[in-house]
Amino acid sequence: MISVVVPVYNVEDYVEKCIRSIMAQKYTNLEILVVDDGSKDSSGAICDRLAVEDKRIKVFHTPNGGLSAARNVGIDNAHGEFIGFVDSDDWIEPDMYSFLYETMKNQDADISVCSHYIDKGDSIKCKRMLDKVIVCDKDEAMNMLMTDKLLHNYAWDKLYKRDLFEGLHYPVGILYEDIAFTFKVVERVQRLVVHALPKYHYTVRPGSIVSARYAVNRNLSYFNSEYVLMTHMVEHGYKDGARHLVRRGIHTLKRLIMSGATDDLLNEILLKLQPYHYIGISEIGVANVWRRWMMENHLQPYKRMYKFSKKIFK
Numbered sequence: 001m002i003s004v005v006v007p008v009y010n011v012e013d014y015v016e017k018c019i020r021s022i023m024a025q026k027y028t029n030l031e032i033l034v035v036d037d038g039s040k041d042s043s044g045a046i047c048d049r050l051a052v053e054d055k056r057i058k059v060f061h062t063p064n065g066g067l068s069a070a071r072n073v074g075i076d077n078a079h080g081e082f083i084g085f086v087d088s089d090d091w092i093e094p095d096m097y098s099f100l101y102e103t104m105k106n107q108d109a110d111i112s113v114c115s116h117y118i119d120k121g122d123s124i125k126c127k128r129m130l131d132k133v134i135v136c137d138k139d140e141a142m143n144m145l146m147t148d149k150l151l152h153n154y155a156w157d158k159l160y161k162r163d164l165f166e167g168l169h170y171p172v173g174i175l176y177e178d179i180a181f182t183f184k185v186v187e188r189v190q191r192l193v194v195h196a197l198p199k200y201h202y203t204v205r206p207g208s209i210v211s212a213r214y215a216v217n218r219n220l221s222y223f224n225s226e227y228v229l230m231t232h233m234v235e236h237g238y239k240d241g242a243r244h245l246v247r248r249g250i251h252t253l254k255r256l257i258m259s260g261a262t263d264d265l266l267n268e269i270l271l272k273l274q275p276y277h278y279i280g281i282s283e284i285g286v287a288n289v290w291r292r293w294m295m296e297n298h299l300q301p302y303k304r305m306y307k308f309s310k311k312i313f314k
Contacts, residue, residue: 001029001030001031001079001080001081001082002027002029002030002031002080002081002082002083002084002097002101002159003030003031003033003074003078003079003080003082003083003084003162004022004030004031004032004033004083004084004085004086004097005033005035005071005074005075005078005083005084005085005086006018006019006022006032006033006034006035006074006085006086006087006088007035007037007067007070007071007074007085007087007088008034008035008036008037008039008043008044008047008070008088009036009037009038009039009043009064009067009070009088010039010040010041010043011039011041011043011088011089012039012041012042012043012046014088014089014090014203014205015043015046015047015088015089016046016050017091018086018087018088018089018090018091019032019034019047019050019057019088020050021086021091021092021093021094022086022092023050023053023054023056023057024094025092025094025095025096025097025098026094026095026097026098027095027097027098027101030056030080030097031056031058031078031079031080032054032056032057032058033058033060033073033074033077033078034047034050034051034057034058034059034060034088035059035060035062035070035071035073035074036059036060036061036062037062037064037065037066037067037069037070038061038062038063038064038065043088044059044061047059058077060073060074060077065172066172066173067087067170067177068169068170068171068172068173068174068177068181069170069172071085071155071170072169072170072172075165075169075170078162080162081161081162082101082104082159082160082161082162083159083160083161083162083165084097084100084156084158084159084160085155085156085158086156086200087156087202089203089205090119090156090200090201090202090203091201091203092199092200092201093198093199093200093201095199096114096199096200097159099114099195099197099199100112100113100114100158100159100199101159103133103193103195104159104193107133107135107191107193108191109135109189109191109192109193110160110161110164110188110189110190110191110192111141111158111159111160111161111164111185111186111189111192111193112158112159112192112193112195113151113157113158113192113193113194113195113196114157114158114195114196114197114198114199114200115127115128115129115130115157115196115197115198115199115200116154116156116157116198116199116200116201116202117198117200117201117202118202118204119201119202119203119204120203120204121204124201126198127198127202128150128196128198129196129197129198130150130196130197131195131196131197132195132196133193133194133195134150134193134194134195134196135191135192135193136191136192136193136194137189137190137191137192138186138187138188138189138190138192139238140192141186141189141192142183142186142187142233142238143238143239143240144194145182145183145186145229146229146230146233146238146240146241146244147240147244150194150196151186151192151194153178153179153181153182153183153229154178154182155170155178155182156200156202157199157200160185164185164188164189165185168181168184168185174221174224174225175217175218175221175222175225176221176222176224176225176226177225178225179222179225179226179228179229180224180225180228180229183229183232183233215255215259216256216259216260216261216265219252219255219256219259219261220252220256220261220265220269222252223248223249223252223269226245226248226249226252227245227249227272230242230244230245230248231245233245234276240283242276242278242279242283243279243283243284245273245276246273246276246279246283246284246288246292247284247288249269249272249273250273250284250288250291250292250295252269253266253269253270253291253295254291254306256269257303257306257307258306258307258310263299266295266299267299270292270295270296273292
C-alpha cells in the first residue's frame with residue numbers, strides 16, 4: 001500500500017481537483033491521508049465530502065500549524081509500505097504512482113523520482129524531461145541533491161519507502177522546509193532511482209508563498225535552509241558543498257538587495273559565508289569573488305551599482 005499525504009490549507013478552489021487526481025490513480029492500493037491544517041474556507045468540508053465518496057480517504061482536522069506540521073501528521077498516521085506527498089493546490093497524472101512504484105521495484109530502490117510540469121494559468125511547461133533511468137547510491141544521490149539539477153529537494157515528486165522516515169519529522173515554522181529536510185531521508189537510502197518523465201503538476205497560484213510581497217523573508221528563508229543542507233554536506237565530506245554554499249549565498253545576497261533587505265540581513269549572510277573564504281576564483285569564478293569582496297568591503301556602492309545594472313539590463 002502507498003500512503004499519500006495531502007496537507008490542506010485554504011485551497012477551496014484547488015483541493016477537489018487535487019484529491020480526485022489521487023483517487024483516479026491507476027495504482028489503486030492507496031490510503032489518502034488528507035490533513036486539513038485549520039483551513040478557514042470550505043477546504044475542510046470539501047475533503048469530508050470526498051471522504052464519504054471514497055473510503056480510502058482519511059481526513060484529519062488539526063489546528064493551523066503550517067505545511068510541515070500537516071505533513072508530520074500524515075507521516076505519523078501512514079500505514080503503507082510506501083509514502084508519497086501531494087500538495088493540495090497541485091494535481092498528478094493518473095499513472096504517477098504506478099510509474100514511480102514500477103520504477104522503484106525494477107531497480108530495487110528506496111526512493112523513486114519523476115519530473116514535473118509547472119502549471120501557470122494557461123501556460124504549462126515541463127520542468128525537465130529525460131527518458132533515461134538513472135540509478136545511484138547514497139553518496140551519488142546526495143551529490144545530485146546538492147547540485148539541484150536532476151534531483152531536487154521537493155517532497156512531492158518522489159515515492160519513498162516509509163521506513164526511511166523513522167524518527168524524522170519536517171521542521172515546523174520555517175519556509176523551504178524541504179531543503180532543510182529531504183537530505184536526511186536521502187542519506188538513508190541504499191539506492192535511489194530517477195526517471196525524469198513529468199507526472200506531477202505544480203501549480204503557481206496567486207497568493208502562494210512565492211508572492212512578491214514576501215520576497216525578503218522568502219529569500220532569507222531559502223538561504224537559511226540551503227545553509228542547513230550545505231553545511232551538512234561540508235561537515236560530512238561531500239565534494240563541492242562549500243562551493244555551492246558560497247555561490248548560493250552570493251545569489252541570495254543579490255536577490256535580497258533587489259528586495260530591499262536591510263544591511264543587517266545582508267551582513268548576517270556575509271558572516272555565515274566567512275568560514276568559506278578559501279573558496280576562490282577556481283571554484284566560483286572571478287565575478288563572484290569580486291561581488292563577495294565588494295559586499296564585504298563596500299556594501300553601499302555595490303548596492304547602488306547592482307540596482308542600477310538591473311534597471312539597465314532587465
